[in-house]
Amino acid sequence: MNCEETGLQLSEFLDRTLDGDYLRNLREHLAGCPRCSEELAGITECRRLLSSLPAVEPPVGFVTRVMADVREAAYRPGILERLFAPVRLKMPLQAAAVVLIGVLSVYLYQKEDTSNLPLTPITPEPVLSVQQESTKSETVKPLAAPVNSPLPSEAKAVSTEPAPAKAPSAPVAAVPKAGITESRLESRPEKFKSAPIPAQGVTTGQEGSSFPGDLARRGLGSPVEALRQPGVRPAPFAAERLSLLSEPIPDYELVVRRRPPQRADQDTSSGSHDSLQKQPGGVAGSKSAEASRQTESPSRGNNFPLEILWFSVPYDRYEQFKKELAAQAIVESEIPVAVKEKEASFIVDRPLSIRVTVLPPAER
Amino acid sequence: MFVEAIGDAECVKRVQRGDADSFEVLVRRHQKATFNLIYRLLGDYEEAAEVAQEVFLSAFKSIHQFRGDANFSTWLYRIAFNHASTRRKNLQLAHQRHVPLDGTELIGDGDAFADPEKTAQDRETQQRVQRALNSLPKDDAAIIILRDLQDAPYEEVAQMLEIPVGTVKSRLHRARRALKELLAPQYCLKRKAS
Numbered sequence: 001m002n003c004e005e006t007g008l009q010l011s012e013f014l015d016r017t018l019d020g021d022y023l024r025n026l027r028e029h030l031a032g033c034p035r036c037s038e039e040l041a042g043i044t045e046c047r048r049l050l051s052s053l054p055a056v057e058p059p060v061g062f063v064t065r066v067m068a069d070v071r072e073a074a075y076r077p078g079i080l081e082r083l084f085a086p087v088r089l090k091m092p093l094q095a096a097a098v099v100l101i102g103v104l105s106v107y108l109y110q111k112e113d114t115s116n117l118p119l120t121p122i123t124p125e126p127v128l129s130v131q132q133e134s135t136k137s138e139t140v141k142p143l144a145a146p147v148n149s150p151l152p153s154e155a156k157a158v159s160t161e162p163a164p165a166k167a168p169s170a171p172v173a174a175v176p177k178a179g180i181t182e183s184r185l186e187s188r189p190e191k192f193k194s195a196p197i198p199a200q201g202v203t204t205g206q207e208g209s210s211f212p213g214d215l216a217r218r219g220l221g222s223p224v225e226a227l228r229q230p231g232v233r234p235a236p237f238a239a240e241r242l243s244l245l246s247e248p249i250p251d252y253e254l255v256v257r258r259r260p261p262q263r264a265d266q267d268t269s270s271g272s273h274d275s276l277q278k279q280p281g282g283v284a285g286s287k288s289a290e291a292s293r294q295t296e297s298p299s300r301g302n303n304f305p306l307e308i309l310w311f312s313v314p315y316d317r318y319e320q321f322k323k324e325l326a327a328q329a330i331v332e333s334e335i336p337v338a339v340k341e342k343e344a345s346f347i348v349d350r351p352l353s354i355r356v357t358v359l360p361p362a363e364r
Numbered sequence: 365m366f367v368e369a370i371g372d373a374e375c376v377k378r379v380q381r382g383d384a385d386s387f388e389v390l391v392r393r394h395q396k397a398t399f400n401l402i403y404r405l406l407g408d409y410e411e412a413a414e415v416a417q418e419v420f421l422s423a424f425k426s427i428h429q430f431r432g433d434a435n436f437s438t439w440l441y442r443i444a445f446n447h448a449s450t451r452r453k454n455l456q457l458a459h460q461r462h463v464p465l466d467g468t469e470l471i472g473d474g475d476a477f478a479d480p481e482k483t484a485q486d487r488e489t490q491q492r493v494q495r496a497l498n499s500l501p502k503d504d505a506a507i508i509i510l511r512d513l514q515d516a517p518y519e520e521v522a523q524m525l526e527i528p529v530g531t532v533k534s535r536l537h538r539a540r541r542a543l544k545e546l547l548a549p550q551y552c553l554k555r556k557a558s
Contacts, residue, residue, distance in 0.1 A: 049493050062413065073425055
């Protein structure tokens, strides 16, 4: 064994991992080689110096700090949670709640609005005015429209066009000399009573014959039929008497009952059933008259629904109007509603507003 | 703790199953050896403490990769060696590597009743040895620390450094000779003094 071979075995000799022939040969070489012996002594001294290095203690609280880090890492959110960490789920939920509340509010508001409005467009019956004769001094004062009146289910869309020239069911002779304005509104169920109706300048092309509760065909309605003729134009309602929330207050309220029909053949004959048509006088003689008709609801039978008619009659023609009305129907009551509260002078200045409730014929 | 009797392998399994508290057993059991390895590699107590904390945290995070082929201590020392090597390189680049000042070496095993002159000599010797270790390449320093300071078997050193056992022996001899050259003035003076 030479010194080169001995060098690698010195560490193993010191670590006492050398055995057998290697250990014996090394010992023989070291005994005769001062150089290798000195190196062995130097390495041994180095090991002794190394072993003199003390084992240092970790800093106080080392385990606590390590475990704090470990627990923080153990419960650290995952990658997805960290990705969405800036956008906490709470915020989108709050935003979604706000948006949802807003959408619901708009929806409910619109729904409520829709429920408050009639299902069909408001279509008042034609408002017609007949030109007064030039010789007459009275002016036709507009009649307050029954703004809150129910509307017919078959009401047509509102049109600003005047009623087309249509052959009236009443003879021309029945046309009164004085201008008469008829405003006719057909009723709808109670639920639509609160719907306001813009009355100014409203008219319709559907006239007369399509109206189920046509007074002319029921044996009453001379003032109405007399106005249904070509050339009439819509008459504006009195703005000052319009009420958006309630019916106009009539000056007089009359309750009449239809006379029972005479015979079936008379009913079917054209125009002969209408007793008013045979009486060209009546209210037609008044200088100014306005009427509006409103059918509230069928009360007795299908042929004679309860109707409400509005008339505008000059003050001095009221008695004549009443007589004519009594000639066509049975006047059951007469109530001066607004007349009680107003001065006569004020009433004289304008036509009277008369509300006529037409009851079905009495059952036999 | 009552779990002190549990072996490393069982603790590792518990940690792998999600029981983070079981990791504390491993920390308490291996903190001193790991810290000393790091400290001797770095030669700086504060740096060693910081690196050791990182080592344990890193071990916890990657404990699911531990398959049990080697001892947990070997696996942990490997992590410690890698972290310390990185820090040592950074310190060398920053020229901050230095021998710890007075007091650091005597933490723990210091004898308060020893002769002050002898204590001063020992402290100087320790500083020289530490300085010599810091002068060695990191692999050589690690082999000497593991083998001569911590009495780790060749196999464990080989596993930790991922080199064959024969390579460990040759490197160990080379490192010892290098350290002898570095410490020759020290022990020559002592020999002359004696």
